[in-house]
Amino acid sequence: MPTETTETETVAQAQKTVLDARDVAKGFGDGAVLEGIDLRVAEGELLTLMGPNGVGKSVLLSCLAGSTDPDAGTIELFDGLSPTEARSETSVALQGETIDPDLTGRENLQFYGDLHPRATDDWREIADRLELTDDLDRPAREYSGGMARKLELTIALTVDAKLYLLDEPTAELDLAMIQTVHDLLLEYSGDGKTILMTSHAPLDAQIADRIAFVQQGRVVATDRPSALLEDLPPTVRVRGGMAPESAFLADRVFQRGDEIRGFLAPETDLETIEGAIDSGRNRVTVERDPPSYTDLFNYYTYVQPTRDAETMATDTESTRDRRDATVTDR
Numbered sequence: 001m002p003t004e005t006t007e008t009e010t011v012a013q014a015q016k017t018v019l020d021a022r023d024v025a026k027g028f029g030d031g032a033v034l035e036g037i038d039l040r041v042a043e044g045e046l047l048t049l050m051g052p053n054g055v056g057k058s059v060l061l062s063c064l065a066g067s068t069d070p071d072a073g074t075i076e077l078f079d080g081l082s083p084t085e086a087r088s089e090t091s092v093a094l095q096g097e098t099i100d101p102d103l104t105g106r107e108n109l110q111f112y113g114d115l116h117p118r119a120t121d122d123w124r125e126i127a128d129r130l131e132l133t134d135d136l137d138r139p140a141r142e143y144s145g146g147m148a149r150k151l152e153l154t155i156a157l158t159v160d161a162k163l164y165l166l167d168e169p170t171a172e173l174d175l176a177m178i179q180t181v182h183d184l185l186l187e188y189s190g191d192g193k194t195i196l197m198t199s200h201a202p203l204d205a206q207i208a209d210r211i212a213f214v215q216q217g218r219v220v221a222t223d224r225p226s227a228l229l230e231d232l233p234p235t236v237r238v239r240g241g242m243a244p245e246s247a248f249l250a251d252r253v254f255q256r257g258d259e260i261r262g263f264l265a266p267e268t269d270l271e272t273i274e275g276a277i278d279s280g281r282n283r284v285t286v287e288r289d290p291p292s293y294t295d296l297f298n299y300y301t302y303v304q305p306t307r308d309a310e311t312m313a314t315d316t317e318s319t320r321d322r323r324d325a326t327v328t329d330r
């Protein structure tokens with residue numbers, strides 16, 4: 001079915017394509033992880049691949065980096081190169097797969113510096129900005145999760161590549177360090193570098209030119225963050241009372257501090273939700289609230305899949321009803 005082309009997609013089409021993945025599938029044993037991934041990244045774009053734990057973001061990145069072979073589908077980088085052929089123009093940070101724990105941080109940097117044809121001396125500055133310099137002479141096995149992420153990122157960003165594939169570069173980092181990593185990535189992006197990173201942290205949405213949500217083995221939505229936010233069903237905030245899940249879209253509510261958030265179902269309104277709340281003596285407020293990136297993440301992770309499953313169940317039921325009616329008519 002032809003889909004409407006958004007403004008962003010039109011702009012992306014006008015730019016050179018750096019990464020083009022079509023119908024990529026990958027499974028392990030009997031379990032399918034990726035079931036038909038379509039993804040295009042334009043030159044100079046910072047695209048964030050988002051999705052919940054275990055959805056297959058790292059597996060996809062591994063396929064795009066040429067470290068894992070997909071079971072089906074095609075991946076083209078730059079002008080028709082396979083991921084393996086494009087290695088000299090690509091820099092990759094795959095979580096837990098890069099660092100040799102028996103080497104110090106510095107030795108790891110030297111090892112990868114010798115390995116990649118486009119390695120530079122920028123590692124000193126990057127390690128400094130990531131506050132890793134003082135730990136560079138410790139064995140990497142002693143590193144905390146956050147320190148390991150910083151070393152992987154330093155190794156990847158030291159390379160003067162055209163395309164960076166970064167697996168959760170902000171995972172396990174504190175807020176100040178996430179800001180530093182965002183600044184670094186925006187600088188690279190500003191210099192025309194193409195970045196594809198994975199994340200399940202809504203905070204990372206704010207630096208993305210586009211976000212692609214992965215769910216049930218496919219990319220289910222891709223657009224600018226602002227466009228995705230605009231397309232969300234109305235977001236509702238409840239304060240002062242327990243709202244029943246059934247009052248919201250897909251029967252899902254999300255607790256945030258002392259408030260409950262959910263999405264307005266088409267057949268309901270704020271008054272109906274208010275009427276369904278057992279408020280006791282509390283003053284209850286039910287109001288629409290501008291969506292946040294956390295709302296966006298919750299929608300594509302928890303609400304949309306339930307809606308899709310409900311639509312599929314309804315379609316199956318009506319097909320069965322039609323078939324039964326046809327049998328009765330005979």
Ligand SMILES: Nc1ncnc2c1ncn2[C@@H]1O[C@H](COP(=O)(O)OP(=O)(O)OP(=O)(O)O)[C@@H](O)[C@H]1O
Pocket residue numbers: 028033051052053054055056057058059060200
């Ligand atoms: N080598 C492997 N053998 C078997 N299963 C694997 C292998 N690698 C990944 N998987 C499975 O593939 C699925 C997707 O894993 P993946 O690491 O890509 O998820 P993710 O989206 O990156 O999750 P997270 O956000 O937690 O990092 C998981 O169920 C995982 O157990």
